[in-house]
Amino acid sequence: MHISEGLLPAPLWLGGYGITALLTGWSLRLLQRLEKDPRRQLPKAALLTAAFFVASSLHLPFPPASLHLLLNGLLGVLLGVLAYPAIVVGLFFQAVAFGHGGLTTLGINAAIMGIPALLAGGIFRAGRRPMGAGLAAFWAGAAGVGLAALLFYGVLMAALLGEGTVSTQAERLALGSLVMAHLPLAAVEGLFTRWVVRFLQRVQPELLGEDAKR
Amino acid sequence: MPKDRAEVVISPDLRGRQFSPPAPLPPSPAWLRRWRPLPKLVGLGALMAACAQVRRLALLPLVWVLVALLWALSGLPLRQGLRRLAAPGALLIAFVALLPLVVGDTILWRWGSLALRWEGLERALCLGGRSLALLALATLLVETTPLPALLAALRAVGIPDLLLELAWLTQRYLQEIGAQWQQMQRAARLRGWQPRGSLWRPGPALRQDLPFLAAAVGTLLVRSYERSERVYQALRLRGYGKAPLLPEERAGDPCSWAASGLAVAVALGLVWVQLGG
Numbered sequence: 001m002h003i004s005e006g007l008l009p010a011p012l013w014l015g016g017y018g019i020t021a022l023l024t025g026w027s028l029r030l031l032q033r034l035e036k037d038p039r040r041q042l043p044k045a046a047l048l049t050a051a052f053f054v055a056s057s058l059h060l061p062f063p064p065a066s067l068h069l070l071l072n073g074l075l076g077v078l079l080g081v082l083a084y085p086a087i088v089v090g091l092f093f094q095a096v097a098f099g100h101g102g103l104t105t106l107g108i109n110a111a112i113m114g115i116p117a118l119l120a121g122g123i124f125r126a127g128r129r130p131m132g133a134g135l136a137a138f139w140a141g142a143a144g145v146g147l148a149a150l151l152f153y154g155v156l157m158a159a160l161l162g163e164g165t166v167s168t169q170a171e172r173l174a175l176g177s178l179v180m181a182h183l184p185l186a187a188v189e190g191l192f193t194r195w196v197v198r199f200l201q202r203v204q205p206e207l208l209g210e211d212a213k214r
Numbered sequence: 215m216p217k218d219r220a221e222v223v224i225s226p227d228l229r230g231r232q233f234s235p236p237a238p239l240p241p242s243p244a245w246l247r248r249w250r251p252l253p254k255l256v257g258l259g260a261l262m263a264a265c266a267q268v269r270r271l272a273l274l275p276l277v278w279v280l281v282a283l284l285w286a287l288s289g290l291p292l293r294q295g296l297r298r299l300a301a302p303g304a305l306l307i308a309f310v311a312l313l314p315l316v317v318g319d320t321i322l323w324r325w326g327s328l329a330l331r332w333e334g335l336e337r338a339l340c341l342g343g344r345s346l347a348l349l350a351l352a353t354l355l356v357e358t359t360p361l362p363a364l365l366a367a368l369r370a371v372g373i374p375d376l377l378l379e380l381a382w383l384t385q386r387y388l389q390e391i392g393a394q395w396q397q398m399q400r401a402a403r404l405r406g407w408q409p410r411g412s413l414w415r416p417g418p419a420l421r422q423d424l425p426f427l428a429a430a431v432g433t434l435l436v437r438s439y440e441r442s443e444r445v446y447q448a449l450r451l452r453g454y455g456k457a458p459l460l461p462e463e464r465a466g467d468p469c470s471w472a473a474s475g476l477a478v479a480v481a482l483g484l485v486w487v488q489l490g491g
Contacts, residue, residue, distance in 0.1 A: 004306040005352065006345030010267050028376050038376060039455050043446040046383030047438040050391045053384070055431045071431075078435070082380075089381045093388065096356045099298050102345075103352045104266045188424070195428030196435070204436045 001070065001152050002094070002109055005102030008159045016108025016155075023114060024088055027081045034081075045079055049086040053093060072113045073144025074193045076121030077137060078207060083117040084110070108155060116147035124197075133201060133208070134194050141193025142186040149182035244289025246358045251367035253470040257477030258355045264481035265347050267488050271336055274343040280480065281350045288358050298353045299346050306345050313338040361385055366460045379459050383445075387438075395434055402430065 008016075032038045052071050059068050076083040088110045094100040101109045120140035127136035153176070200207050249257070265277055285295060318333025356364065365378045407426065446454075 004345055005348035006266060028374055042380050043383055044442040046380050047387055047442040049384045050388045051434050051438040054392045054395045055434060085377050085380055089384050099349055104262055104348060192424060192428050195425050196432045199429050199432035207439050
């Protein structure tokens with residue numbers, strides 16, 4: 001779910017950089033306010049970012065092709081406010097190493113993945129007590145993908161409508177149905193997030209507990 | 215001994231020593247590699263921003279001449295560039311393939327219900343050409359600049375230290391964690407595990423596969439977390455937090471800034487022509 005270089009008009013990708021600058025600045029400022037030594041969190045965030053970067057290469061068969069997991073909801077659950085900067089860094093390396101996404105679209109791609117990650121973290125922290133960690137993790141994972149799909153196609157539609165490329169109702173319907181096609185993926189990602197969180201509860205609850213206190 | 219041959223006089227203290235022929239000097243680095251990171255970031259960034267604005271098909275040859283010139287100055291092999299340009303993303307390929315078939319009224323060629331339309335073809339060429347030019351410029355930037363130098367240049371333009379340190383630490387451990395993940399997958403296959411489920415037909419096989427994969431991802435996260443604690447302690451012992459992790463970026467030489475000025479002027483010219491100047 002990356003927007004490639006050159007697809008978007010300037011106001012959209014510049015706006016994406018604006019949103020990313022604001023949210024990254026807010027995340028880092030909040031981290032500095034909450035932690036006595038904010039650098040203490042950086043190795044953890046960096047290694048988890050690297051682990052997410054690697055694990056998101058996991059492909060699930062979906063004949064005739066395959067789909068890969070986004071894991072932005074899980075990133076929000078584990079990293080809290082640091083999820084947004086971690087996504088900026090992860091997308092930067094994806095653009096640099098593989099040409100996925102791009103440098104001009106880094107800001108808008110970070111907003112598409114990072115805003116749902118922050119919300120997923122909020123859903124998990126707000127819901128883990130009343131719903132239980134498993135169910136809260138499911139909704140966090142599903143919301144991460146669902147909202148990212150909505151933002152992705154919203155941005156794409158804005159770009160295409162602005163250029164007059166998508167004009168007929170049938171073309172809009174085709175793009176809208178692509179969003180609907182992501183709903184099963186949201187359910188799978190929700191289940192996956194739930195299983196990972198339950199695994200971490202058994203093996204390393206500290207990884208969930210420390211961040212959940214924020 | 216012929217008189218026209220120069221006589222080599224060996225001083226007494228050097229007699230008996232063996233001399234190898236002088237090694238050839240290493241070739242001078244390509245010009246784009248000598249362009250200092252900060253001015254290069256400014257210059258190529260301006261060109262990328264201008265190329266992203268191009269909507270006129272007539273401007274694309276100019277953009278590509280510019281990219282080809284910069285590529286020639288980079289000393290990068292052409293094969294490397296073609297390999298990078300071959301993976302621009304499924305979304306771009308889908309757009310470039312579909313636009314000529316669905317957008318526009320001027321039909322160039324028809325085969326049954328399929329029709330190739332001029333307006334769509336024009337947009338596809340513009341979109342594809344612009345995207346590939348941007349990818350090529352991004353490749354030039356990252357392939358001719360070492361990552362620590364690029365991060366230091368980003369700091370000089372105001373990116374926060376915490377974000378850059380996060381990027382530096384991530385790239386430091388990315389390959390190791392990637393190797394660990396591959397090792398885990400290989401070990402699972404050697405123990406007889408094979409993915410059998412499919413999202414197309416969710417059944418018992420997929421219900422077995424997904425929890426297994428979730429446990430594998432969880433294990434990777436736990437190992438990474440435990441390692442991060444050790445990394446932090448090691449970094450503290452080496453003075454992390456007291457001294458900057460990234461090198462200070464030097465301002466750059468006048469030649470580098472002149473090249474950046476030229477790149478910014480070309481970028482402004484492109485924008486001016488695009489806006490109808």
